[in-house]
Amino acid sequence: MTTAGLNIGITGYANAGGSGVVAGELGRQLARRGHTIHFIADAPPFRFAHFAEHVQYHEVAVPDCPPLKHPPYTLALAARMAEVSRQFALDILHVHYALPHAAAGILAQSILDRPQRPKLVTTLHGTDVTRIGSAASLYEVTSFCLRASNAVTAVSHSLQRAALDRFPDGARIEVIPNFVDLETFAPARSPGARARDAGDDVLLAHVSSFRSVKRPADAVRVLAAVNATRPARLILIGDGPEMPAVVREVEQLGLRDRVQMLGQRLDVQEILSGCDVFLLPSAEESFGLAALEAMACGVPAVTSDVGGLAELIENGNGGYRVASGDIAAMAGRVLDIVADCDTLELQRTEARRRAARFDAQLIVPMYEDLYMRTLT
Numbered sequence: 001m002t003t004a005g006l007n008i009g010i011t012g013y014a015n016a017g018g019s020g021v022v023a024g025e026l027g028r029q030l031a032r033r034g035h036t037i038h039f040i041a042d043a044p045p046f047r048f049a050h051f052a053e054h055v056q057y058h059e060v061a062v063p064d065c066p067p068l069k070h071p072p073y074t075l076a077l078a079a080r081m082a083e084v085s086r087q088f089a090l091d092i093l094h095v096h097y098a099l100p101h102a103a104a105g106i107l108a109q110s111i112l113d114r115p116q117r118p119k120l121v122t123t124l125h126g127t128d129v130t131r132i133g134s135a136a137s138l139y140e141v142t143s144f145c146l147r148a149s150n151a152v153t154a155v156s157h158s159l160q161r162a163a164l165d166r167f168p169d170g171a172r173i174e175v176i177p178n179f180v181d182l183e184t185f186a187p188a189r190s191p192g193a194r195a196r197d198a199g200d201d202v203l204l205a206h207v208s209s210f211r212s213v214k215r216p217a218d219a220v221r222v223l224a225a226v227n228a229t230r231p232a233r234l235i236l237i238g239d240g241p242e243m244p245a246v247v248r249e250v251e252q253l254g255l256r257d258r259v260q261m262l263g264q265r266l267d268v269q270e271i272l273s274g275c276d277v278f279l280l281p282s283a284e285e286s287f288g289l290a291a292l293e294a295m296a297c298g299v300p301a302v303t304s305d306v307g308g309l310a311e312l313i314e315n316g317n318g319g320y321r322v323a324s325g326d327i328a329a330m331a332g333r334v335l336d337i338v339a340d341c342d343t344l345e346l347q348r349t350e351a352r353r354r355a356a357r358f359d360a361q362l363i364v365p366m367y368e369d370l371y372m373r374t375l376t
């Protein structure tokens, strides 16, 4: 068997969360490298607006059955995984975010006769093991999923440690870090990419799923602190449950004309390219893909010092990490980065250089290698 030409099923959350983005981008990269990709999910992956060769999408239809209190998504997914595996002779089923995807994969394997069974690779992304999977009601099933997968990966060493702490009898967990396509996420070619009206103001950006774990209101507080010293603006990309709290913070701090809320965007790289500093004030972050994408665009990142961010950001070289919730420290680091043109330019160059360590061309072959080891 050669590395090229595998039939790979990929399941993830199709929404804009980081694990869904990784699942979609991995599929795109693997298809470019000659594999055939079958996305099996309830919606096509986020950022897949255009046709891509060697990529198919198999929708999971969840029946609406009045006697059932909860829609049986996991079961419908398992059935679809089994069908697609049989029909397209899948070699690998690669699921992103352990629950419920790994459980569905294990059930799909059991449905199939042994020769038809694809190997199951489970990639852990963070809250799937640190929060949801560790909840008392789900612990047993998560633990089983880790043991029963043919291979398990984590997106950072920090997450690998967190998973092994919680699931010490879990399978061997390998680290394959997240990656970025350096051609798509690249510094702006023209200053036109800079947000209109920003002028010489310090332009900050925050991209997230606006869940409480992201502490997005802190980005607004950092804006206020920076703006007290130098005129500044903040661009917010994404949406989620914390958005009303963010809007309240903007109003209370009198920053309505300083904040632009853009919602979900497909052109995030173009917007990021025109910004000066990216903010990621999360309480927890297994990797921090949004910061990596910003850095690849040449935007230094100021983040909280949590989880896997230490593996991405080296203080002073294209970004800084500060204690989560320390608004003054975050604002101080922003002001350090934009202190003068030379410093900003140096930090921009360093950010791109650091991001290059996570080039898709370097990381995706690690998955191919894992697939081959799992198959032999």
Ligand code: GMT
Residues within 6 Å of the ligand: 017, 018, 019, 020, 022, 097, 125, 126, 127, 155, 178, 208, 209, 213, 284, 285, 286, 287, 288, 289, 290
């Ligand atoms: O936190 C999110 O925005 C979503 C979440 C997910 O699983 O969709 O993100 C996690 O996975 C990303 C991709 O691997 C990582 O970059 C994020 O750090 C991680 N989020 C957390 O750990 C809180």
